[in-house]
Amino acid sequence: MKTEVLCLLFACLGASTALTRKQEAAELSRRRVALPGLRRTSTTAAPLKEAEYVDDEYEEEIQLPKQCPELNGYFPAADQCDKYYDCRDGKFTEKLCPDGLVFNDFSPQHEKCDLPFGIDCSKRPKRQPPQSSPHCPRMHGYFAHEDARNCDTFYYCVEGKFNKITCPAGLVFSEKTGICNWPDEAQKKGCGSRDLFNFTCPHVVESVAATHPRYADSEDCQYFYVCVNGEIPRRSGCKLGQAFDERTGKCDWARKIPECKEWYSDQLTDEELDALENPRPKAKPSGGSSRRKGNRPTNEK
Template sequence: MSANEMALVKICIFALALAVGLTATKAQESRGGFRGSNSQFRVGPGHPPSQRHLPPRNRDPVQEASVVPKSKQTAAEKEYEPTEECPEPNGFYPDSKQCDKYYACLDGVPTERLCADGMVFNDYSPIEEKCDLPYNIDCMKRSKLQTPQPSLHCPRKNGYFGHEKPGICDKFYFCVDGQFNMITCPAGLVFNPKTGICGWPDQVGVTGCKSEDVFDFECPKVNESIAVTHPRYADPNDCQFFYVCVNGDLPRRNGCKLGQVFDEEKETCDWARKVPDCADWYKDRLTDKELDELENPKPKTTTTKRPPRVRGQSRRKPQPKRVEPEQVKEEEEEEEE
């Protein structure tokens, strides 16, 4: 075979190989084998793709099933059937009869729980697990409570409780985990066991703690045709206090601030040394110097605050403008002319 014939055979073999390679590449592209997220990217024949050179692949979106097979549904995904303990599958819900009992529901499964003795469940929000004092919660429809756990001065382990002895109306106990602390109401007030706070005797309405039981005072009967709606009267036993007779017949004890007494003529509080009948009321409790300081308190000293610095403002003080010697000389020559 001559040299020309040999060259022609090589050309034919190369052309055939090239045609086979192109055909395989097109077939691979038609199946999406070498196509990435970029439509202009191609991989040449004879060079298998590498993950390092391929463009990032976009994840295929997953289509949600329109109907989940019953065999694969979870308990939370099924249509929930409310129960007495768990109206909803999750949350905290009160017991229907006992005010200090509640249920923690998880996926419709209730777990019974109890508040600390003396506390009741706050059913304001099912997403909050909270126990509160009974004064703040309406327990009329579920009045049952757990068995009390009493201790000294504490009928229950937690809460506010009145004094055990009848007639002691202005003192009560604050109990925490069975430990008590005795508290005294402000002057003129008595403990209200229904609210857990101190109030006026005529409003509390506790037997033995009404106005006529607590105060050694009765509002005088007024025969005047035009009477004051809420007249004031001095306390006969204490210059610092006085009584306000609500609507003329319900006494409420009030007091003046330290250093003052009630002036019956003016029906108002004034400094003790200005009221002759009670000028010496604080003689054994306050010195003349202390009374002077109460009557004429020293003015409070105020400090001048530095104005706030504007953000971005320089902390450096502005420097005086520098004047060059030549400039000064020129200015002096101009003045001489």
């Protein structure tokens, strides 16, 4: 009360003299007790000493919900991979990715739903109930053929509508990566190299195996097998018009390889083979104004 009387007295007299540091600290302590909402510490904290000087700027403590690690940003749900939270000024809105996509939490500043390939959902494995349609277990994504024995066919689904896609020869659709891959890398049950190819890599010494030897496909001149480390066969092929030459271990024009010179006779004419073997040079562009400095076209009339 003494301090308040002094303050009122000074105000009435128009005095400009400031309070001493001791008086200022005492007054500040009184205000903090009267307005606990401005305190950053609990009410059980030790009181200020009279001789202690304290800055008079205090921030109100903000209690963020567990869904918002920061005031603003996009954050994944703790248990569900396709759910996330849009946080604005500490308040959150719960959101779901389109069915089949999951939230990509690579940066809190970006709101991005993505295909699940390459995104770790092991710690938040739950997903929304699927909205399935023919060939599409979910509305969005890449999905294997329903027949497990069909190794190279898959479906690309958007909004529940599918496109049927077939992998290039020798490759298998990988459900782990969503792309076509070598059978030994796709690791799809029933779709390994031994299941697909009527070929087994011959046993060779270690030095030869290290070169990944190649062998002709006995049933198709255009194709051959690469034996990775001499053990794992991968079927590969030459471009149209060519065949694999087992003597050189390379592709060459089929008509130059005695055992394959007639391979394309029922597919391409001699004229078409000639065009493949001796392609015409591409015509150089002609005409048009130069873009070099000093030769730009003018707009003079």
